[in-house]
Amino acid sequence: MLEFMPSGNPFQDPLRFERRVPECTVVIFGANGDLTKRKLLPALYRLAYEQRLSPGFAVVGISRTPMTDERFRENMRESVARFLEDAPFDEEVWTGFATGLFYMAGDVNDPVCYQRLATRLRAIEETRRTGGNVLFYLSTQPSQYAAAARGIGAAGIASGNGWRRLVVEKPFGHDLKSARVLSDALHEVFDERDVYRIDHYLGKETVQNILAFRFGNGIFEPLWNRRYINHVQITAAESIGVEGRGSYYQEAGSLRDMIQNHLLQVMATIAMEPSATFDPGAVRDERAKLLRSIHVMKPDEVAANAVAGQYGASRVGAASVLGFREEPGVDPQSRTDTYAAATFFVENWRWAGVPFYIRTGKRLPKRVSEIAIHFNAPPHDMFDASGDGARPNLLIVRIQPEEGISLKFLSKQPGSGMKLRPVSMDFNYGSSFGGRSPSAYETLLLDAIAGDATLYTRQDMVEASWAAVEPIAAVWSEQKFDFPNYPCGAWGPEAADQMLARRGHVWRKP
């Protein structure tokens, strides 16, 4: 099924050995950017530290800044030492890893850059014995994706002795039409099976664990439908603001930046049908089917089912916090949503009538991402419970921080009489598995090198997600909002509470 462990290698011991990947060169366009420094190189170094990479592994960084290989190595060393999470920096491992780091100054719009890259890749293939395998990673401005793909194609390096794959960071377009245009441009050069659209949320251990939890256990799946589940709440809250990304963020907004990709993918993972196998194609087929089953709102349904918000200046604790419109690089009249909430329905037998509430925002009270599955209350309340005792069962999948799963249920309070009290049964990743969890980028990079696209987004999934959010974006683009409509440190605008109250529901406060 996957390429990472050829059955022909008699030395493999799958029970004990970590997953291994073939030799390859990773070409990073945008090698001087923040993503490379903060995420990609620390993740690759960490994979090297854990011996997940092959000895001949190589990286070619490309950006406009002139730099020698040595200078690039020194810069990356500083970045890795600084941004490495939950792991020590080992000088000896770095020394070995750095011998495989190379740099080329070049402009993605200049054909000469790709000719030079071709020469460099041939040399690396020879000296590092990479077998000609190349992973191109576009960590540039999205507007340069098409040019980079075409440049790779024109230079004849989209194919070679080994496999060639392309990793693309979000956003995958800014609406359905532009997503298709981008996709067409990538497909001029790469087959869809070789395009890896990265969504780092899907690389998180807890999101992957949703599949294990749902389909590895027999007791939950029978309850996983409209008969037992009342509604689902998906929350991705940030306590910080735009943190210097104001100019980017005001073009995107939370609906496009979070819901269209990360949170609809999470929803698809929670709600998808089981696939027959864990084959990447089969899993992604089911995710895509779910996304296509999301009810596409009509314009007159948007007001009741979607809420936009923008944070205003306020005091949090003892500190004054700027409103979005006061942030550097942000238009003082900006209409960008820093908060978005929406109610989605899935039109299939399993989920008909079950609301999926999704919310995300900046400057909310805390940083938390979770999925809360609210089960139906018992059909008859024999204990005459009221107040706390009336709370229905709740299953919470915590994505970050404190990754884990909690089940809330009622228990008899000790003592005479039948007083019920909610209690929590907790599974905590950190305490149950003492080992360090890999970062999302470690997981996803390793998967891409191994040819495992299970956690990557496919074009039909991108299009289905855009189809779900585009009507909301279209209505909002015509609407005049009374922004700001929530203060920093609050759980969003009141309208979001009202959206749930219409169906008798209340947002959970994580």
Next chain:
Amino acid sequence: MSAILPQKVLHDLAGLWATMGGHADSGTETGASAGVLRACTMTLVVLLDDLPGAEAAAVQQRAGEAIAMVMREHPSRTIVIHLRPSGDAALEAHVSAQCWMPFGKSQQICCEQIDITATEAALSDVPGVVLPLAAPDLPLVVWCRPARLFRLPAFAGFFPLAGKVILDSAGFPDTGAILGDLATAIASGKRVCDLAWTRLTRRRELIAQIFENPVYLSQIATVTDVRIRCTGSAIPVSAYYFAAWLKQCLESGGAEPRLQFVSEGGEGRGELAVVEISGRNHVEVELVEGAVFEARVDTLANRTALPVFTDDALLREELGLIGHDPVYEKTVGLAAKLASGWEMEFH
């Protein structure tokens, strides 16, 4: 062993949790206890020598530290059997909890521990005490720290209880005998593992990784010679394991290699120093210093710092593998044959 009443031990355990729960506060939003979280994924039975003297005390202490570390990844009900060489057969048990506070968290994680003191003469009675104390519905693993106990007839009583028996043959003086016993146990369907084999995982992985390259993989059948270079006065058990594993892997890849053990000199218990695989390509994996290995393929060299082989690291790996281990089970038989002098050249 009649002095130990399992019901009383279990009652003491329940009392321990009640006491710890009483110390917990109840400040969460739901009123759920925030104090301690009880965790248990298996029963781990640890057999330890309870000998007088500083050296024996240090061994016990290291084992205790390993148990504490292992619990964080494999929370378990741990039953530690302290075996005295002689003494009163009327023995005792007491219960305690091992707790830790994960970094940045407000809730302690706790595992329960039962310590039982027994004489070696009463070893055959111990399984009968362990059985009712084991956590229900969970695997039971026996870590037989002194490898010599594994060879005692009384140890046989643990096999029906144990999903897995772990021992460490590295320090056992008669390499051939212990490998023979391991091979016999496995041939009869028992699940046994050897930490001396576990220590080789990362080094085996380095070899496997080299042959992930299709160029080298396609040349396996050309391998003609395998040289295992060791330090010390005798061939260590790790060398037999590695040689057996390499020979089997290479043969399944179509090679018919000659196997040589080469002494690099030195006194006392030695270790596996260098592995050489020669054919159309020349592959070497050498222990350079500490836990740093250098893998060389023809002219290409790469250094890797492997994790230090602590008892807890080795145990964690083994406790993560409850079930058959086909590669080890296939290897141990050949390793035992090599140790008995079968088809071996030693220079």
